[in-house]
Amino acid sequence: MREDVIVIGGGIIGVSAAYFLAREGVPVTLLEMGALCNGSSWGNAGLIVPCHSKPVPGPGVLWQGIRWMLDPESPFYIRPRLDPALIRWLWRFRDYCNPQAVHAAVPLFRDMQRASLDLYRQIIPEEGIECHFEQAGGVELFRDVGRFAQARQEVEEMQAFGLDMRLLDREAVRALEPAVHPEVVGGIHYREDAHLDPALFVEGLAAAARRYGAVIRTRAEVSALEGENGGVTVRLAGGESLAAGQVVLAAGAWSPGLARGLGVGLLMQPAKGYSITMQRPRNAPRIPLHLAEARMAVTPMGPYLRLAGTLELAGISTTINQRRVNAIARNATAYLAETEGEVVRVWSGMRPLAPDGLPYIGRARRAPGLILATGHAMLGVSMGPITGKLVAEIAMGKQPSLDVRAFGAERFS
Numbered sequence: 001m002r003e004d005v006i007v008i009g010g011g012i013i014g015v016s017a018a019y020f021l022a023r024e025g026v027p028v029t030l031l032e033m034g035a036l037c038n039g040s041s042w043g044n045a046g047l048i049v050p051c052h053s054k055p056v057p058g059p060g061v062l063w064q065g066i067r068w069m070l071d072p073e074s075p076f077y078i079r080p081r082l083d084p085a086l087i088r089w090l091w092r093f094r095d096y097c098n099p100q101a102v103h104a105a106v107p108l109f110r111d112m113q114r115a116s117l118d119l120y121r122q123i124i125p126e127e128g129i130e131c132h133f134e135q136a137g138g139v140e141l142f143r144d145v146g147r148f149a150q151a152r153q154e155v156e157e158m159q160a161f162g163l164d165m166r167l168l169d170r171e172a173v174r175a176l177e178p179a180v181h182p183e184v185v186g187g188i189h190y191r192e193d194a195h196l197d198p199a200l201f202v203e204g205l206a207a208a209a210r211r212y213g214a215v216i217r218t219r220a221e222v223s224a225l226e227g228e229n230g231g232v233t234v235r236l237a238g239g240e241s242l243a244a245g246q247v248v249l250a251a252g253a254w255s256p257g258l259a260r261g262l263g264v265g266l267l268m269q270p271a272k273g274y275s276i277t278m279q280r281p282r283n284a285p286r287i288p289l290h291l292a293e294a295r296m297a298v299t300p301m302g303p304y305l306r307l308a309g310t311l312e313l314a315g316i317s318t319t320i321n322q323r324r325v326n327a328i329a330r331n332a333t334a335y336l337a338e339t340e341g342e343v344v345r346v347w348s349g350m351r352p353l354a355p356d357g358l359p360y361i362g363r364a365r366r367a368p369g370l371i372l373a374t375g376h377a378m379l380g381v382s383m384g385p386i387t388g389k390l391v392a393e394i395a396m397g398k399q400p401s402l403d404v405r406a407f408g409a410e411r412f413s
């Protein structure tokens, strides 16, 4: 069998895979249709959040989405349409909107995120990547007294999984982060969490992968994958064909169309979110904040502050809905003492989301030359480096250093 590997997708997952493969001496070429970080990996909130080890589906989530369908500013939105793929996906999603499914997912996310965090702490200094990485924790802020009262139970539930978090009263929140609005009534301190500028990290990691011998080609769009003699043929939009022993599919929300060519049906929906990146206001928070009722995040990133949120099931599209962006900006003013800063970029990206909220990591049974590495939903940054390491282990026929059985590529077929 040929030794070489082609990775499709230049986001955090594809670049992490290329880095770990190249570091092990495997000949690897990464193909990216745009520039690096063309997809969801650019403008996300940059949080590594073991304390948030929960999947998107959960009790009441689907009904909340249906109730919010008519609200043009809601943080979770399903665009009504008769799309058989969306209906099939929602049908399966419904199966995971219960406490048992959430409890089964928490340790998986916790272990993946902690393993990634260890890798971030190791790789960033080793490769000299400047990406404003800090493990300073984070705080979830509450404005609503009733909602804050429920937080106690949520904290106890997550502490039972060994996660390091604690409740903060109004004064303790201010002592930790003075830049919050006076009407914030309390918070949860997430003590394990970290943050960085995700695009700077991906670019730095790609440069390191190149130093280890990886070939990284941008503006190289893959139009189709075909199976041949145990290997895979990769057809490029320009007419070129490349043969590889193995292909790692890390094309984010675009992955299902390419997997289909090899007979692998991936249940996945693009879950769009938005961010606003601004020059850091003088009185900006020092640590990341999660705004509980508004369901959004605020992250300091070097000279910038980023506000991010919204989960919109609206098909493959990165068009920006200004009303939702305005809602993000307005909501931030309810939690922060100051949000005035020159806006540098308003951005949207599509999170790749499977019905159970778990990623797809592993070799496809139907196409042994194909390794899937996608579906990381809200936690692609958090789980990026460990996914890259696992992919390299799988490609080299080694025992993966974490159990990936729950992430099976064909678990819904």
Ligand SMILES: Cc1cc2nc3c(=O)[nH]c(=O)nc-3n(C[C@H](O)[C@H](O)[C@H](O)COP(=O)(O)OP(=O)(O)OC[C@H]3O[C@@H](n4cnc5c(N)ncnc54)[C@H](O)[C@@H]3O)c2cc1C
Pocket: 008, 009, 010, 011, 012, 013, 014, 031, 032, 033, 034, 035, 036, 037, 038, 039, 040, 041, 042, 043, 044, 045, 046, 047, 048, 220, 221, 222, 223, 250, 251, 252, 253, 254, 255, 258, 271, 272, 273, 274, 275, 297, 308, 309, 310, 348, 349, 350, 351, 352, 373, 374, 375, 376, 377, 378, 379, 380, 381, 382, 383
């Ligand atoms: C608003 C928002 C906030 C978020 N905040 C966080 C956070 O704080 N922490 C966290 O962990 N996660 C966060 N996420 C999720 C995170 O951004 C994603 O999980 C992650 O970026 C997915 O990475 P990826 O490499 O799988 O996909 P992508 O980054 O989308 O990369 C896929 C790449 O594949 C390329 N591609 C697609 N098709 C082809 C083709 N045919 N040929 C060649 N190339 C192709 C695309 O151009 C793209 O660059 C957030 C997401 C959003 C939208």
